[in-house]
Amino acid sequence: MARAGLVTSPPSPAWCVLGRGGGGRTVLVLLPAEGEELSHRDCAPEELAEAVARIEAEHSPRWVWSDAAAWYPRLLAAGVTLERCHDLRLVHRILRHSELVREADGLRAADEWDTPLDPYEPPRETGATLFDIDAGSSRSGAVPGEIEETLAELTRQREAIDGSREAPRLRLLIAAESAGALIAAELQAAGIPWDVVEHDRILTEALGPRPSPGAAPERMVSAAAEVRTALGDPLVSLDSPPKLLRALHRAGIDVSSTSQWELQGHEHPAVEPLLRYKKMSRLLTANGWAWLDEWVHEDRYRPVYVPGGVVTGRWASSGGGALQIPRRLRPALCAAPGWLLVSADVSQLEPRVLAAMSADRQMIAAGAGKDLYSGIVEAGIVTTRQEAKVGVLGALYGGTTGDSGRVVPRLRRTFPEAMALVDGAAATGERGGTVTTWLGRSSPAPEESWTLAQRTANQPDAPAGEQERSRRSERDRGRFTRNFVVQGTAAEWALSWMAALRLRLARFPEVAEDERASASGPVFSRRAHLAFFLHDEVIVHAPAEQAEAAATAIRESADAAGRLLFPGSPIDFPLDLQITERSAEK
DNA sequence: GGAAACAGCGCG
DNA sequence: AAAGCGCGCTGTTTCC
DSSP, rough: HHHHHHHHHOOOOOOOEEOOOGGGOEEEEESSSTSSSOEEEOHHHHHHHHHHHHHHHHHEEEEESSOHHHHHHHOOOOOOOOOOEHHHHHHHHHHHHHTTSSSHHHHHHHHGTTTTOOSSSSSOOOTTTOOOOHHHHHHHSOOOOBBHHHHHHHHHHHHHHHSSSSHHHHHHHHHHHHHHHHHHHHHHHHHBBBBBHHHHHHHHHHSOOOOOOTOOHHHHHHHHHEEEEEHHHHOOOOOOOHHHHHHHHHHTOSSSSSSSHHHHTOOOTTTTHHHHHHHHHHHHHSHHHHHHHHHHEEEEOOEEETTTTSSSSSSSSSSSSSGGGGGGGGBBOOTTTTTTEEEEEETTTTHHHHHHHTTHHHHHHHTTTSSSHHHHHHHTTSSSSSHHHHHHHHHHHOOOOOHHHHHHHHHHHHSHHHHHHHHHHHHHHTTOOOBBBBSOOOOOOHHHHHHHHOOOOTTTTSSSHHHHHHHHHHHHHHHHHHHHHHHHHHHHHHHHHHHHHHHHHTSSSSOOOOGGGGGGGGHHSSSHHHHHHHHESEEEEEGGGGGHHHHHHHHHHHHHHHHHSSOOOOOOEEEEEEEBOOOOOO
């Protein structure tokens, strides 16, 4: 009954709203349960962390603020963690688009809440700097973060939720999204334990020793020389696609672009060193020594996560490329001495989410307790696991050609409910409609110009070229909405997983602080904590004696997330789980 | 001379 | 062997 526990609020759900007041002070408004008295107080910047910690200990309220990204980092720095929050800016963007909200005009009018906070901009609230001015009195418009506007937005949002067609689902989504905001700030504060020596070793092995500034590494220089010799062009730039393409043509290599997948089909002696050069160039520019200098300090890599940064609800990152760390650098992700990494990823998250959403019994059965793709092979639908994978991805992404185009029709016969769900989402998108995830995040409506252009092109007298272009545009949008419902619901599952895990880990006992683990700061060097998240994968950094318990917590949380989203469904979400000192390359 | 777009490639 | 969805980041080219 995990679901009921979250949906029907406990008897006295205090909310504590944080906002900027006058004179650089912060106002705290405690919204109590009915019948109790509303209370508020304000405090100076240097008193804030202590005041928040005291209220958290006494009432454990849901903290309401403009953005976790603006308020939470300095609380964490002061050693304060919070259990739950309501992130108005993230929630605003969900509610104003959601099809489940009946009346969103008020929210849409408050468009100052639509702007995502620029993570590079220093936080503009709480008056924690000495130079803070009293913004409240000097501005005319409503400003997120000021206490009056914060309370007004909370009221708008509560009305929108209470009046929605499916308030319980929306409440789950909002709680999960807000938990994500806490987690993102905590992940950044804790940092990813990073072994600079190992990273340097991988770079040196691949590229040669670190060159002096401005120079290219040895092995890139020699690979480039091989390419130029083979092309008979001693000066050609390998970093300029147009120039390189012309040089390739002059050497008789018939390609339409310089991308690796097109090059690798050709026999020419320039191809092998060129592909080698491209690999090295990529590693150097994206995650080379300059990246190490910029992003890793005191054994921690601290990327910037952007919760809700993708339309589907997935996280994005901004700076540091947290979600694109190449697998070959994974071994640099390494536990502090005396600590361990507990890594877990969900097998075939998206297909399983689709199976659960559509309650497709055959598809659920194919994945029950094992690899879903192997299950499809065993059911006799295809002959190889690779075929099953390509077919399922084609179903999720709207593939029509090649292997996936051949397998999808067979999947449609075997898994009719699952396929009907994604096919329906695609049809809605092609018509210009909106689709919605399991918990209520809706896809953005198409631009007005798009709808208009489609209507014009669909007139019988429209030029054939225009009609063709219009059909292609419709299909593009259909593939987007087809994938949106699945990718978005998978993101909701992952948030629920992490939210449950985070609360379990917070109840772990404290251990003695370790010298190297202390690089994670006062909060995260005394017990197991989340260190990494990547769509369907988490890594917990744990004192060795807590690693087994952390693994159990990860599994329990995955089960809890499944029950929370799909109560009563037989769907399962098996994990690949490993306890190691060093992350595996795979 | 700086912003925007593109190419290419890393991740799920 | 690539395709079909969603991203970020770098270096280069193009545009204003």
